[in-house]
Amino acid sequence: MGVSSRVAGAEEMCPYRLVLEHVTSRWGVLVLIALEERSYRFSELRREIGRVSEKMLTQTLQTLERDGMVHRDAKPVIPPRVDYSLTPLGREAAAQVRTLATWTERRMDEVAQARVKYDETRP
Amino acid sequence: MGVSSRVAGAEEMCPYRLVLEHVTSRWGVLVLIALEERSYRFSELRREIGRVSEKMLTQTLQTLERDGMVHRDAKPVIPPRVDYSLTPLGREAAAQVRTLATWTERRMDEVAQARVKYDETRP
DNA sequence: CAGCATCCACAAGGATACTG
């Protein structure tokens, strides 16, 4: 997910698929779910999510801000303070994503069972 | 999305996040949505989705099969015939993913507007 | 603190050729 919203093959893809990918991307999901609870400062969010490089968090936040999902509030103070929160649109997205994430979590043992079956029938 | 379910950094990730990524992956989404309507043969599905490399489709199908979302029915005939369909678990996943996709599609003009605003306030 | 710019390694993913 690039700053200018580039993804492999992005050019020939219908626009909504692009937004879908932003929202369901690796860090997109986590950012949305985190911000659904409350607003976060940059490095606060970084710690909350864990193991995100600064670069990826920045890119993710910018992409989601550009898509109108995230609101960025930069306070003109020193040292800089920037708060991130969800827009109403982002809030809807977050709810959907969280639903999917929760569903996945709750179905994990079914998945695990399926994997065992799959694996034991081949080398 | 690799055959053995590898993703960058997969090792240090909680397992459910991995499944979530399979389901929301580029081709995963499209496969699930397509198979929700009806079952497909391999190359039928390839045409339906469009611009998937054979390799990616194979990988995606195998991963989703291993996760217990997709059922693979290989008929022992010549020429080979393989039908793919959704399992009950896959059906649930597909419904969620489709909901999210539909939501995204319907919100596209809000996103578009947000982008214009975002873009016009910077070089 | 909150970023941006750069470099770099590795993995995703496409193209091609081949097989059961």
Next chain:
DNA sequence: CAGTATCCTTGTGGATGCTG
């Protein structure tokens, strides 16, 4: 037809160093 195997290009994303 439905894949597998291989090569090769591209992009993703981490690490580092610098700035307002």
